[in-house]
Each structure stands twice: as C-alpha cells, then as structure tokens.
Amino acid sequence: MxxxxxxxxxxxxxxxxxxxxxxxxxxxxxxxxxxxxxxxxxxxxxxxxxxxxxxxxxxxxxxxxxxxxxxxxxxxTQRKALEKHFALIKKQMDEIVSLFVDRLHVWDSTVNLERVAAFAGKAPHPTFVLQYLVQERRMFPSLLNALQFIADENLDRDMSLADPFHxxxxxxxxxxxxxxxxxxxxxxxxxxxxxxxxxxxxxxxxxxxxxxxxxxxxxxxxxxxNEVLQARTLSLxxxxxxxxxxxxxxxxxxxxxxxxxxxxxxxxxxxxxxxxxxxxxxx
Missing domain, CATH: 3.20.20.140 (Metal-dependent hydrolases)
Structure with missing residues (x-):
C-alpha cells in the first residue's frame, strides 16, 4: 500500500x-x-x-x-485548493534542488543542474541528486555514504518545505x-x-x-x-x-x-x- x-x-x-x-x-x-x-x-x-x-x-x-x-x-473547491498547494510544493522543490546542486558544485565543479536533470530524465528530486553522485559521478559507494557526507558537511541546511500541512x-x-x-x-x-x-x-x-x-x-x-523499527512502530x-x-x-x-x-x-x-x-x- x-x-x-x-x-x-x-x-x-x-x-x-x-x-x-x-x-x-x-x-x-x-x-x-x-x-x-x-x-x-x-x-x-x-x-x-x-x-x-x-x-x-x-x-x-x-x-x-x-x-x-x-x-x-x-x-x-478541495481539488482546486490542493492543485494550488501542490504547485507551490513543486516550486519550492525546484528551488531546493537548485540550492543543493549549487552547494555540491563547490565540491565537484562538474555537478550542475542540467546534468542532474538529464540523469533524472525529469525535474529532479534531491534523491536523484544523490543518485547522480553515486551512479554517474561515482563519488560515493552508496546512497547512505552520500547522505552521510551531506549531513557531515551540513549541505542540507535550510532545505525543508516552507509552511507544510499539519x-x-x-x-x-x-x-x-x-x-x-x-x-x-x-x-x-x-x-x-x-x-x-x-x-x-x-x-x-x-x-x-x-x-x-x-x-x-x-x-x-x-x-x-528494520525489525527493531517496526517493533517500535507497533509500540506506538x-x-x-x-x-x-x-x-x-x-x-x-x-x-x-x-x-x-x-x-x-x-x-x-x-x-x-x-x-x-x-x-x-x-x-
């Protein structure tokens, strides 16, 4: 599901x-x-x-x-309101990806938005940026390693959606x-x-x-x-x-x-x- x-x-x-x-x-x-x-x-x-x-x-x-x-x-009315909300999320996500790629460009000058978008085959999500670093650039052995690097260097700061739903x-x-x-x-x-x-x-x-x-x-x-986390979920x-x-x-x-x-x-x-x-x- x-x-x-x-x-x-x-x-x-x-x-x-x-x-x-x-x-x-x-x-x-x-x-x-x-x-x-x-x-x-x-x-x-x-x-x-x-x-x-x-x-x-x-x-x-x-x-x-x-x-x-x-x-x-x-x-x-509900659908129109959601269409507007989803369009805003898309706009924010485009801005987040652009900011993310700009920060990575400092570490590897070959990383740019055009190449990431071509790799993704669509408007990229931050996950596709990580995929590009691992699969195309071979900068990291796995996505988890890439994610750890991003966290260590604080490259994901200020990259959350503004005003999300509660x-x-x-x-x-x-x-x-x-x-x-x-x-x-x-x-x-x-x-x-x-x-x-x-x-x-x-x-x-x-x-x-x-x-x-x-x-x-x-x-x-x-x-x-996964088993421990699923057990914790059950405890909730x-x-x-x-x-x-x-x-x-x-x-x-x-x-x-x-x-x-x-x-x-x-x-x-x-x-x-x-x-x-x-x-x-x-x-």
Missing part, C-alpha cells in the same frame, strides 16, 4: 508498467500513492484487465511526517473527502515527536499506521534494523484500535539507500486479508 509511479517526483516508472510489474511479482493488489500529486485514475481500467486490485491515493508532505490518503473523492489537518481533509488516512513510516518522524503526534492523530481518528516498512532501504539515518499503537498498513515505498527503478537492487512492489506490504479491512479503497 505504498508505491509510486512517475507522477511522484522521486519515481520514474509509468503507472501501467508499475501495475504490470506488480502482477509479474505475484501481487493480488497494490496501493499507489503519489507524492503531493493526484493519481492517474485511468489506471483502474488497466488494473481490472490484469485482475489486480488497486487503491489510488496521495502521500501528503506534512510537518515532520507523511500522511497517505486513499479512497478520496474531493469536491471542486498532519492532523491532512487527516481531517482525507476524512472530509471520504477517504482513509495512514501515518506513513512513523519512525522517520523525530523520536521526541512520535508519541505526541500519535496522540494527536489518534484523537483525529487516524485510520491506520504503516507498520511494515523498509526503513534502511529508504534512507533511515540511525543504526537500528499499544492500547489503540487501529489498522496496520505496510509497503515498500517502491520508486522503481530508483535503487534504495541501503543496497543497489531496486525495490519491487510487494517486497514489503500486507496480506490480502489485511487489505480487506481497508474496505472499498481497493477496486
């Missing part, structure tokens, strides 16, 4: 190919949630041809967190649009804010928490294993009646931070029985 097509800035794979890849990988269903972008609803017809259950949604960038919404039916605000928006809200990869939220945010989200009737998730492969900066849900979600955060063919082989849809996820608990979000 957590994959991305090329409508997301960090992914390159067209939606129809992602569905075919999911089918080839033996999945019965898949959830595609685009990063601050509306999904391609024509994919429902292609999924039906493949006899693949499909849920389409949005992964909203929020303050210190990400919230995924599935099964939403926005009003005209996660509780997004949960309310998703519910008003008739959807379900999932807190994605909670352990990516700063440790001291996890419990307070969980309490606020539960009070807002959060529907699910993403428990099964490959943190190491997706740039988690600590030393804990103690004494709370809430659904469990999961997914790989697949951005095929982009390789993960911890390793070189691209993540495939279905490598991390939930069972078909668990998916049934999410009701009509799958078609």
């Amino acid at each position: 957590h994959t991305h097509s090329d409508r997301s800035r960090e992914s390159k794979i067209p939606g129809r190919l992602l569905l075919s890849l999911a089918k080839q990988n033996g999945l019965q269903g898949i959830g595609i949630c685009e990063q601050d972008a509306f999904p391609d609803e024509t994919l429902y017809a292609h999924a039906a041809k493949l006899r693949l259950r499909l849920a389409l949604g949005i992964e909203f960038s929020c303050k210190d967190s990400q919230i995924i919404g599935f099964g939403m039916d926005f009003s005209y 996660p509780v605000e997004v949960v309310d928006l998703i519910h008003r649009a008739g959807g379900i809200a999932i807190w994605a990869h909670p352990m990516m939220t700063p440790l001291e804010r996890q419990q307070p945010l969980m309490a606020k989200l539960v009070a807002a009737d959060l529907d699910a928490v993403e428990v099964v998730y490959p943190y190491r492969e997706n740039g988690y900066f600590g030393t804990e294993s 849900t103690k004494n709370v009646e809430i659904l469990f979600s999961g997914g790989s955060d697949c951005k095929y063919p982009v390789s993960p931070f911890d390793g070189l082989r691209p993540m495939l849809p279905g490598e991390y996820g939930i069972t078909s029985q668990e998916a049934d608990l999410f009701g009509s979000v799958f078609q």
